[in-house]
Structure formats: structure tokens, C-alpha cells
Amino acid sequence: MPNTVALVKTEYFTFTDKFMLESGKSLGPVTLAYETYGRLDQKKENAILITHALSGDAHAAGYHEGDDEPGWWESMIGPGKAFDTDKYFVVCSNILGGCKGSTGPSSINPETGKPYGLDFPVITIADMVNAQRHLIDHLGIEQLLCVAGGSMGGMQVLQWAASYPERVKSAIPIATALKHSPQQIAFDEVVRQAIMADPDWRGGDYYDFGQPERGLAVSRMIGHITFMSEQSMEEKFSRKLRNGKYSYDFAADFEVENYLRYRGDKFVKRFDANSYLYITKAMDYFDLTQIPHDRKIETRFLVISFKSDWLYPSYQSQEIVRHLKRRWVDTTYCELPSTYGHDAFLMDVDAQQELVTHFLDKTYNGYSVVESYYAL
Amino acid sequence: MPNTVALVKTEYFTFTDKFMLESGKSLGPVTLAYETYGRLDQKKENAILITHALSGDAHAAGYHEGDDEPGWWESMIGPGKAFDTDKYFVVCSNILGGCKGSTGPSSINPETGKPYGLDFPVITIADMVNAQRHLIDHLGIEQLLCVAGGSMGGMQVLQWAASYPERVKSAIPIATALKHSPQQIAFDEVVRQAIMADPDWRGGDYYDFGQPERGLAVSRMIGHITFMSEQSMEEKFSRKLRNGKYSYDFAADFEVENYLRYRGDKFVKRFDANSYLYITKAMDYFDLTQIPHDRKIETRFLVISFKSDWLYPSYQSQEIVRHLKRRWVDTTYCELPSTYGHDAFLMDVDAQQELVTHFLDKTYNGYSVVESYYAL
Numbered sequence: 001m002p003n004t005v006a007l008v009k010t011e012y013f014t015f016t017d018k019f020m021l022e023s024g025k026s027l028g029p030v031t032l033a034y035e036t037y038g039r040l041d042q043k044k045e046n047a048i049l050i051t052h053a054l055s056g057d058a059h060a061a062g063y064h065e066g067d068d069e070p071g072w073w074e075s076m077i078g079p080g081k082a083f084d085t086d087k088y089f090v091v092c093s094n095i096l097g098g099c100k101g102s103t104g105p106s107s108i109n110p111e112t113g114k115p116y117g118l119d120f121p122v123i124t125i126a127d128m129v130n131a132q133r134h135l136i137d138h139l140g141i142e143q144l145l146c147v148a149g150g151s152m153g154g155m156q157v158l159q160w161a162a163s164y165p166e167r168v169k170s171a172i173p174i175a176t177a178l179k180h181s182p183q184q185i186a187f188d189e190v191v192r193q194a195i196m197a198d199p200d201w202r203g204g205d206y207y208d209f210g211q212p213e214r215g216l217a218v219s220r221m222i223g224h225i226t227f228m229s230e231q232s233m234e235e236k237f238s239r240k241l242r243n244g245k246y247s248y249d250f251a252a253d254f255e256v257e258n259y260l261r262y263r264g265d266k267f268v269k270r271f272d273a274n275s276y277l278y279i280t281k282a283m284d285y286f287d288l289t290q291i292p293h294d295r296k297i298e299t300r301f302l303v304i305s306f307k308s309d310w311l312y313p314s315y316q317s318q319e320i321v322r323h324l325k326r327r328w329v330d331t332t333y334c335e336l337p338s339t340y341g342h343d344a345f346l347m348d349v350d351a352q353q354e355l356v357t358h359f360l361d362k363t364y365n366g367y368s369v370v371e372s373y374y375a376l
Numbered sequence: 377m378p379n380t381v382a383l384v385k386t387e388y389f390t391f392t393d394k395f396m397l398e399s400g401k402s403l404g405p406v407t408l409a410y411e412t413y414g415r416l417d418q419k420k421e422n423a424i425l426i427t428h429a430l431s432g433d434a435h436a437a438g439y440h441e442g443d444d445e446p447g448w449w450e451s452m453i454g455p456g457k458a459f460d461t462d463k464y465f466v467v468c469s470n471i472l473g474g475c476k477g478s479t480g481p482s483s484i485n486p487e488t489g490k491p492y493g494l495d496f497p498v499i500t501i502a503d504m505v506n507a508q509r510h511l512i513d514h515l516g517i518e519q520l521l522c523v524a525g526g527s528m529g530g531m532q533v534l535q536w537a538a539s540y541p542e543r544v545k546s547a548i549p550i551a552t553a554l555k556h557s558p559q560q561i562a563f564d565e566v567v568r569q570a571i572m573a574d575p576d577w578r579g580g581d582y583y584d585f586g587q588p589e590r591g592l593a594v595s596r597m598i599g600h601i602t603f604m605s606e607q608s609m610e611e612k613f614s615r616k617l618r619n620g621k622y623s624y625d626f627a628a629d630f631e632v633e634n635y636l637r638y639r640g641d642k643f644v645k646r647f648d649a650n651s652y653l654y655i656t657k658a659m660d661y662f663d664l665t666q667i668p669h670d671r672k673i674e675t676r677f678l679v680i681s682f683k684s685d686w687l688y689p690s691y692q693s694q695e696i697v698r699h700l701k702r703r704w705v706d707t708t709y710c711e712l713p714s715t716y717g718h719d720a721f722l723m724d725v726d727a728q729q730e731l732v733t734h735f736l737d738k739t740y741n742g743y744s745v746v747e748s749y750y751a752l
Contacts, residue, residue: 197590214573
């Protein structure tokens, strides 16, 4: 398999000290699931942390034994790719509050011997980042060459630069925001209500019975509408009918209905409903416009948004850029013309590859290979 | 009470003949609830039919005995208003498939003596319009001066002109479309799935037990997000907190969450869940781009859209205009600058008032009062 990190394994790091949360509550022990690709250089200056979106996990690239599907950002991570594993040491961890190996509401509460459920404390993006910092310490990395991620991953990127500016040489927040708008909060709230409306949710204490599948599926359907642009839906589905004619009942007449049902059904098999509640809440609470920025930020920024993304519209990335520029932070911004909507950071990566490649080159080597080419 | 039609009563018209539906099935008897305001002139040339949106009803203007709230388009209908009841005879009927007095899934099925539930046949916008045509016949109106409505009301307007062009002198479709895009179908499908995911829905046979309240509330919350623009949400709610600080639980922290929950809870008390399923299906099936237009259309059109409406974006109204212009239909189009989103046709009516007033003047008198003023 060329251009892939090939076979990878998820590893686990547990820190047992009491982990203080922004809410004032504490949690412990905390385990983070993580994967690494490439090699840390001797000076430990080539480490890149990849942060994932709402339903992502530590498995960002390569293949697990026996799996046909690669990691979620395989298009961007691997030998010769933007996050070039021949040059860089790439780390990705499942967030605190997640359900893919890191401590979250479906983990066992050591005090009861049962899954936390709603006894899990509400966490924030800053809590996720603090937990990642423990992992980065554990890996012996003093300063990250870069932290990069899209959507909620981008929030973590921004939080890293806000919480630990001296530990982040560069940052790439993609398709994200300094804070959720009321419309983004509204979508998250409906998603939560759809889950909690399902009697199978049982106040979050469903682990002995099975997931609130119907509610979670509806939630994910709402999500998928917001991830796509109107244009990409038109190109992919238009008004195509599954059986060439109207059923005159409540079957899935249109391809787009079938797609959403399929996506909803698939999601309930792979994602914990309570994690969806906690993670969306963390996103809604996130607000970097409110904290004082009294520390100098030497981190370099590459901010990327997508023209057709209506869930995290470009104006929100431009707000990030304005905030950074006001603090004299070295910032490059690019709005890419993809038609894929919010999904673009995962789907439509050619232009993104190019931007990231040169930005990392310059951060790592002090110049871009392209610049050096033109200098010949 | 000035500028209102004041006390009004809903009336009922039942036609007992077998009513043939587009699906090939039939239905009967069919009752339509309707209201009228103003007086039909001797020549019966001043009748205007108002068609309502998804959750509307026959009560478009004035007050019912004992009620504090006026009809849903009180701002547009009344003495001296756009639909001037001193001049015009205004009719509004609850649609076929509705739950406000017209025959729908919650009506008694004469074959079983119980509510239809899912035995109610799937209906289309054309079926709704055909049923209205029976009512218009009953009222002795040969030609309507105008048919006007927003959103799904606009679909009925377009269908009237397509089905009965000789009976419609003018038409005002507002914030509507010739057909739903896949994104619009997607939102409707999620709305339906949210209802059907609620075990209290019981396959549509819930009338002995009560509504599927949780599913229907989630559906309506989704609706309200799509009815508002991002800007109007920002102006109305921004990130305002209900209690000044984060709760760190799953309470409604933000005003916008509280608003959506309130809207959802209120809706389940006034609207039948099955009607929501049937009506959204009718909207998704609607597609006037597919039928041949071999009949000459002498109907005059005023097409209105709103700049901030992302549920029925202006490009869809422009598509209507293009279709009409290609058939040499007399068409005026205006995109209004409201920030209210799709709700604008109900909320932000000043510019709409003016457009409609002059358009109706010209249709009724052959000239506009404004034109005659300038001609002095």
C-alpha cells in the first residue's frame, strides 16, 4: 500500500492523578486512546497533534488489522502527504468524553463499577486539551510543531494556542469558530433533545439495555444535513427516486431519504449516545471571545474555511483571523472553493493538502520547498 | 378594534361525492373548515383565496370569541390592509390533510368509526387545491381575483394556476418553490423520522392514548431552526444565558435552547402528529417542473422572496419567475431585504403590504392607486 502508514494500532495512556475540570469537578483515572505515525526526531521538534471532530477517534490514518476502511483523515496523513509521516511524528488521540477508548460517559466509574452515564461530569474543550497535554508530556514532547484539526478539532487547536501558546509552534484550525452561534447551539440542542426523547435513553443509564437507537439515528440524520451543502446534495441526490415513482406511503421515496436513514442506522452501531450529548455540550460552551489574551502568542496560524460550509460559515473563520491579527499573530487565511459544505475538510483535500504542506515546511524548515524552488 | 375584521367564526363545507386523489385512491366525505372576511360583490369578482403554510389553519384574520390571539395573517388581512376586507372578499380554508376542522388523518374514518391514522391516503398539493376548488364552487365564485400564500401556501398558489388557470385572475406565491430541493426533502424526512421514532406514535394509531409528544416536539424544534435566519437568531438570542452562567448539566443553558423547547412543547398541544407527516410528504412530492404546460396562462403573478430565507432561498423564487416568463406570463418579482428568514412572510410585512396592495389594485381596477396618484 503506497502513501499509507499501513498497519497501525491504538495505544492507551492512563494518568491516575485527580484531573481537575473547568466545572470545578474532578475525574480520575483518565485514559486517552491514541495513535502515532512516523518517528519523533532526536530533538523532538517534528511532532504534530491532530485533533478530531465530533464523532472522530484516535484512528486518523492507516489500517487496523483486518479492516478495509482506513483512518478518518487518511487523505491528509501518510508518506508524502500533507502531514508527511516520512518527516513528521503525527499523534492523534480520542478526546476526553469520547467513546473510542478514552474516558467518557460509557467508561466504568471506579466508584460504582458501572458505566458513568450522566454521573460523568460535563466537560469542556479546555478539559479535552488539558487531557491531551498530559499525553504530550508523557510522549516527552516539549513543543508541538503543529496542532491541526477541523470542526470541533479546530476548537481544540484554538484552545491549545490559548492555554499553552509556548507549547504550540504552529496551529491549523479548519472550518471552525471561536464560539458557536445561536444557530449552531440550536442544532446541537435539537440533536440532544432527539436522543433524550427516546425512552430507551433511560436518563442516560441504558448500558445494560442497549443504545437509544431511534433517537440517536434521528440526531445523526440532522447532523448529516448540516454537514453537506445544498449544492452537494443536489449533485449527489437531486430528486432521484429509489423506485422511479412515488410510493404514496411513508417509505423512503427519495434517494436522499434513504441516505439519511442509512447514515443514522450505521451511526448507532459505532457511537455512544451519551458521548454525543457531552461532546455537543462542550462545543456549545466553547467561547474564546470571552477570555483575556494577556499572553503573547508566537504560534503561527493557518486558518482554512470552505465557501459552501454553512454550518461553520467563513465569517466565523474570518472572526478568528481578526482576533489573531489584533494580537499581531502571524496568520494566513484561505477560503477554499469546495462545494462539499462542512464535510469538505474530510472530502475535498487537494487545495488543503497544498496549503498545509507549505505551511508545515515553512514552520519546520523556516522556508517552504516551493519558495526554495522559485529561489533557484 | 380598528383595522381588524374583529369577531369571526369558522364555517364548514362538506361534499359527499367520492373525491378522487392523485394517488388513484379516493376519499369521502370531505369537509373543509373555512373562514371568510369582507363581502362578495355582486359580480363576484372580488374574491381572494388565502392558502396557508404547513401548520396554518382557516383562521387567517380576526378573533374567535374569547381568544386573545388573532388569526395567523392578521397583519395582512383586514380593513385598509393589503388584503383589504373593505374591498375584497377573503376566503381561507384549512387544507385537506390538516387537523383544524378539515378532513385529515385525525378525522373519523366512516368505514371504521375510528380516526383514520395511517389509513388516511397520502395526499398531494394538487389534491388540496382540488378540494379548495369544491369550496370555491360552493361559494359561487367563478373566477378568483387572486390566490395568495407563503411557503406551502405558495405551492398551492402555483398549483391553482397550473390546474385551473382560467379561474385565477392573479396569483401571489411567497417564499416558495416549484419543487423541494433534496435539502428541503431531507429536513422533512428528519421531521417525519423524529415523529415515527417516538414509541407513542404507535404506527399512527395513537388517538386513544395521546400524541407522540416528544417526537413531535423535536420535529417542531427542527422546523423553527429552519424558519429563522442566522442573523435573526443572533439578534434575538445571541449567546444569552438563562441564568448568567453555565449549568454544567443538560439543562437549557442558552436562551435559544429554552425558546426551542418552549416552541416544541407548545406545538404538541395544537397540532396532530400524523397531519405533520402527511403534509410534509405532500410538500416533498410537489414538483411543477415535471408537468407539461400546454395551457395558456393569463394569470398575473407577483412573486416575492426574502433575502435571509435559507429554507426557501430566493433562487427558488427566481426559478418560478423564469418558468413563468418563458410562457409569457405577466410576472413581477421582488426579493425583500428582511432579516427574519423564512418567517419573514408572517413577521416583516411592511414592504409586502405595499407590493400586494398595488398588485391587487391593478388586478381589480386595472390600475394602481399609486399610478393614478402620480398621473394627477
